[in-house]
Amino acid sequence: MATREGRLGLGKNQLEDDDDDDFPSKGGSNGAKPFLWAVAIVAIAGAVFAGLSTADFIQHLDRQVHSIHCSFIPGAAKEMGESGCRTVMMSPYSSLFRTSMWGGLPISLLAFAVYSYLAYRSIDFALKKTLVKKDTLFLVIAFSLPLLMTVIYFYVSTQLVGAVCKLCVGIYSTSVIGFVMALLAYVKSDQSMASPPYVRWFFEGVAYVAVLVLVYLLAAPTNDKTLEGCGTLAKKDDPNQILLHFGGGRGGSPAIAVLDPLCPACKAFDNRMIVSGLRDKLTMDVVLFPLDKTCNWNLKESLHPGACAVSEAMLCSKDEAPKILDWAFANQESLIEDAKADEAKMRARITEKFPSVRGCLGTAQAKLKVTKSLKWAVANALPVLTPQLFIGDRRVCDEDTDLGLEYTVTAMLAGPRAAKGGH
Amino acid sequence: MSDNARTLALMGVGLAVPTLLVLMWMGTAKTSLAESKGAASGVAIAQASDDTYCTPALKQILRRVAGACGLLQEGGRGCKPGDAKNVAAMNGDDFNALFLPLKHRVKIIQFDAEQTVLDDGATSTIEKAWADQQGASFFFVVARASPDGAADKNQALSQARAEAVLGHLTTKFQDPDLKNEVGLLWLGEEYAQLSGDFCDWQRSRVGGECTAKEVNRSAFVAWIDCAI
Numbered sequence: 179m180a181t182r183e184g185r186l187g188l189g190k191n192q193l194e195d196d197d198d199d200d201f202p203s204k205g206g207s208n209g210a211k212p213f214l215w216a217v218a219i220v221a222i223a224g225a226v227f228a229g230l231s232t233a234d235f236i237q238h239l240d241r242q243v244h245s246i247h248c249s250f251i252p253g254a255a256k257e258m259g260e261s262g263c264r265t266v267m268m269s270p271y272s273s274l275f276r277t278s279m280w281g282g283l284p285i286s287l288l289a290f291a292v293y294s295y296l297a298y299r300s301i302d303f304a305l306k307k308t309l310v311k312k313d314t315l316f317l318v319i320a321f322s323l324p325l326l327m328t329v330i331y332f333y334v335s336t337q338l339v340g341a342v343c344k345l346c347v348g349i350y351s352t353s354v355i356g357f358v359m360a361l362l363a364y365v366k367s368d369q370s371m372a373s374p375p376y377v378r379w380f381f382e383g384v385a386y387v388a389v390l391v392l393v394y395l396l397a398a399p400t401n402d403k404t405l406e407g408c409g410t411l412a413k414k415d416d417p418n419q420i421l422l423h424f425g426g427g428r429g430g431s432p433a434i435a436v437l438d439p440l441c442p443a444c445k446a447f448d449n450r451m452i453v454s455g456l457r458d459k460l461t462m463d464v465v466l467f468p469l470d471k472t473c474n475w476n477l478k479e480s481l482h483p484g485a486c487a488v489s490e491a492m493l494c495s496k497d498e499a500p501k502i503l504d505w506a507f508a509n510q511e512s513l514i515e516d517a518k519a520d521e522a523k524m525r526a527r528i529t530e531k532f533p534s535v536r537g538c539l540g541t542a543q544a545k546l547k548v549t550k551s552l553k554w555a556v557a558n559a560l561p562v563l564t565p566q567l568f569i570g571d572r573r574v575c576d577e578d579t580d581l582g583l584e585y586t587v588t589a590m591l592a593g594p595r596a597a598k599g600g601h
Numbered sequence: 602m603s604d605n606a607r608t609l610a611l612m613g614v615g616l617a618v619p620t621l622l623v624l625m626w627m628g629t630a631k632t633s634l635a636e637s638k639g640a641a642s643g644v645a646i647a648q649a650s651d652d653t654y655c656t657p658a659l660k661q662i663l664r665r666v667a668g669a670c671g672l673l674q675e676g677g678r679g680c681k682p683g684d685a686k687n688v689a690a691m692n693g694d695d696f697n698a699l700f701l702p703l704k705h706r707v708k709i710i711q712f713d714a715e716q717t718v719l720d721d722g723a724t725s726t727i728e729k730a731w732a733d734q735q736g737a738s739f740f741f742v743v744a745r746a747s748p749d750g751a752a753d754k755n756q757a758l759s760q761a762r763a764e765a766v767l768g769h770l771t772t773k774f775q776d777p778d779l780k781n782e783v784g785l786l787w788l789g790e791e792y793a794q795l796s797g798d799f800c801d802w803q804r805s806r807v808g809g810e811c812t813a814k815e816v817n818r819s820a821f822v823a824w825i826d827c828a829i
Contacts, residue, residue, distance in 0.1 A: 225619070229622060233622070236630050237626065237633075240630045240634040241634060242633065242637055290619050291619060294615050294618065294619045297615060298611050298614070298616075301611055302607070302611050305607060305611075385616070389616060393620055393623050393624060394627070397624055397627035397631075399630050473735070541732075542729065542731060546732050546734065549732075549735065550778075552736075555647040559646050560646070560647050561644040561646055561647070562646065562647050576644075
């Protein structure tokens with residue numbers, strides 16, 4: 179506890195310092211200091227989590243696939259493959275202004291700036307010789323921003339994206355703990371009559387965010403070559419009627435998606451198309467390209483066992499194909515497991531769910547339809563991967579089908595001239 | 602250090618650290634982007650099957666047969682024994698040997714003596730064979746007749762058997778690609794008769810007697826997994 183004598187002994191310095199010109203009441207503020215240091219540590223932890231998340235996002239600006247951090251422990255080893263962290267990062271909610279710049283402005287960058295600011299501000303408060311309630315009140319209010327964002331993004335993550343990112347959970351935790359610690363620091367700090375420079379502190383925080391955003395915008399790598407697309411369809415005609423018409427917005431531009439119903443990347447792609455509103459701008463046809471060696475001769479090993487059976491079902495019942503695809507996306511893991519264990523049972527499960535495919539699924543005609551769909555891919559010399567998207571005849575480059583999807587498709591729809599203005 | 606100086610120093614460090622980190626990460630991403638060749642640069646391209654049994658010699662024969670029999674141009678004209686023998690430029694046993702690596706793909710559609718009617722086993726076997734196209738580009742129907750009876754009659758008989766198979770495929774599947782994919786050869790009794798060893802192959806009639814005579818009253822159907 180600081181004594182009155184001690185505080186009075188600071189007299190000269192206090193006059194020079196805007197922050198310390200308040201007049202603390204009896205009792206001192208040392209009781210708040212441990213909580214302020216706790217706030218500082220929590221803010222630094224939040225900055226580390228947000229920083230790692232930002233680093234993961236930025237490394238994907240090279241349009242390649244990378245391993246990403248996915249741990250509650252900051253600095254733990256990165257991991258490849260599908261994870262909640264990747265799903266969240268690739269979701270349209272992970273960044274702002276996605277149609278204006280490739281990948282958009284990552285939310286984690288804003289969190290990085292805010293936590294860095296909070297770390298600075300809480301350390302500064304903790305080092306102050308005199309501390310009053312109005313100081314710590316600012317910290318409480320400042321921490322309410324990440325707390326509010328935590329509530330919003332926890333809802334988005336669990337209810338809209340359907341996946342939770344461990345780094346995000348780290349950020350959520352630091353916002354809650356930081357807010358509580360700031361609140362305790364406020365309770366333990368002294369009353370004061372003086373008014374701290376709230377406006378200056380607020381604009382310091384704004385400056386942190388503005389500087390990082392500006393640096394990001396100026397330094398983000400650009401590559402508009404891919405807006406011209408990566409190839410065109412050589413044989414778009416469909417004599418075997420294997421295109422599935424999924425429709426879309428009225429007057430939407432024609433587009434073709436090449437999908438595997440049991441491919442997680444296709445599920446994520448479909449979700450991005452819907453959430454971003456791009457599906458409403460396109461009149462979508464779907465070509466099935468199951469990455470399952472039971473029907474796809476281009477593979478030596480099945481990537482998604484059971485995908486041939488689901489594809490047969492979709493081609494058997496074209497009217498129900500969108501419903502079957504949604505169901506397959508929602509049950510990918512269990513369908514793959516069923517197919518690995520006993521494909522006949524998995525086929526029975528499809529028939530039970532969609533009785534309209536009964537009498538068709540598993541027949542020579544159904545198998546041939548899938549073969550024709552694969553032959554369409556051969557005729558157009560498509561790469562053996564999913565998803566793929568064609569806007570008109572132009573193929574969206576694979577590196578643009580995740581973070582850059584909104585920007586690329588928007589630019590391609592607007593035409594080559596509009597695309598050149600992009601970041 | 603005064604409080605103001607401390608505040609300024611802390612603020613500077615607090616801002617500089619994230620700024621420098623972002624600049625560093627961006628620099629790495631920029632370099633990586635400049636060096637990248639595109640996400641799909643190493644990805645295989647979807648293509649028709651070209652199985653390991655498709656040796657250059659086999660492909661040459663298939664190309665000759667398919668070309669001479671009209672398959673590569675207009676489709677479905679078919680080859681009679683003389684054509685097949687000439688374009689294959691080999692004896693019957695060597696011709697049959699070409700198909701040995703396709704044992705898992707070939708199905709032998711059997712007919713009654715002097716008949717061209719497909720029974721239930723025959724139709725379902727043809728449908729199974731046709732549905733198992735996978736990446737193959739050409740479907741060969743090689744029809745024969747046993748040596749019983751006159752050669753010209755057997756030639757007509759084998760032609761009718763080949764056409765019965767084609768007719769069933771046309772009716773059943775109404776496939777617009779069929780014309781460009783099915784090649785017919787009718788060999789009668791004159792060329793490339795099958796030995797009794799072919800009784801072990803997948804036949805439309807399971808069980809029952811099978812000798813060289815029965816197995817030659819047949820149409821030999823298979824998708825050929827060779828890109829010719």
